[in-house]
Amino acid sequence: MRLSKKTEYALRALIYASRYPEGTTFQIRDLAEKNGIPKKFLELILLELKNAGILESRRGVGGGYLLARRPETIRAEEIVEAFEGPVAADAPARGAVRTGRGELPPAVSRLAAEMSGAVAAVLSRWTLADLVREEDEATERRRRNVMYFI
């Protein structure tokens, strides 16, 4: 059970992107520095997010990236699938074990399908807006805890 660094960086980038007012851009450099993500690596990731229809870009002076849609309409499933491949119950995974295909014993195939189905269910009900809210609430919880102990 693991998510790649790419997926992790993508999620962080998109939460970051959600902080910017609709229609305004942010730059790779800022995002990379503020989040401790290797800049050149991040370039590739944002490009993939753009190709997935999640981000838009403006080139040249004053350019940068921005969300292609509102956070409420961006499902975690799209984000994760852009980097991990299809997650849905009947879709083949990228790795060794493919669900639904005959190369595996049916029982193993079925178990794999159940597992990826469960993950897909989670990913399809979380949106980017939910993640941002979760992040904000965690920050608030931390702030309050610090107050208590000073």
Add this chain to the structure above:
Amino acid sequence: MRLSKKTEYALRALIYASRYPEGTTFQIRDLAEKNGIPKKFLELILLELKNAGILESRRGVGGGYLLARRPETIRAEEIVEAFEGPVAADAPARGAVRTGRGELPPAVSRLAAEMSGAVAAVLSRWTLADLVREEDEATERRRRNVMYFI
């Protein structure tokens, strides 16, 4: 979303082991040949299953492996965890993304926890006995289909 070859082979081996009457052993060689699994690789896997308390072994002439417990009492969770590491919602994963630890933004951590929690739920309700039944039913379905089309 992927299971390692080790996990796949382990599941196949345990389904195979379940076919043997309680108390009787099977040999690595047979299991490897009948399932097309590299023998030396399989040795390592069975050893891990033994250390996980899922298999028992008898050395020497007439020895081999056998299930340590009845298939109804062996949860898929144990099997998968023996090779993929902890899956539970609050346990840290082996890979880059750890749930519950502070190195990640809370929102990403939370999402990872939801995902692994969903998988853990599936794995804790499937037993080895269920997998064997699933395998048998699939074989039966296939047999009937063949009849129809001849």
Add this chain to the structure above:
DNA sequence: ATATATTCTATCTTCTTAATAGGGTATTTG
């Protein structure tokens, strides 16, 4: 023109997985 910022393609490094190798140890049987 020039500065800015994304885009593209290639490469490199590191780590994990999958597999192999070779001897060691326990146990049964004649």
Add this chain to the structure above:
DNA sequence: CAAATACCCTATTAAGAAGATAGAATATAT
């Protein structure tokens, strides 16, 4: 006891994916 059997243990190798870096190309605003 000797020999055959079958698991036990540790190390190494090979291949591929993931993570990261490099450098130049292209588009755009001023």
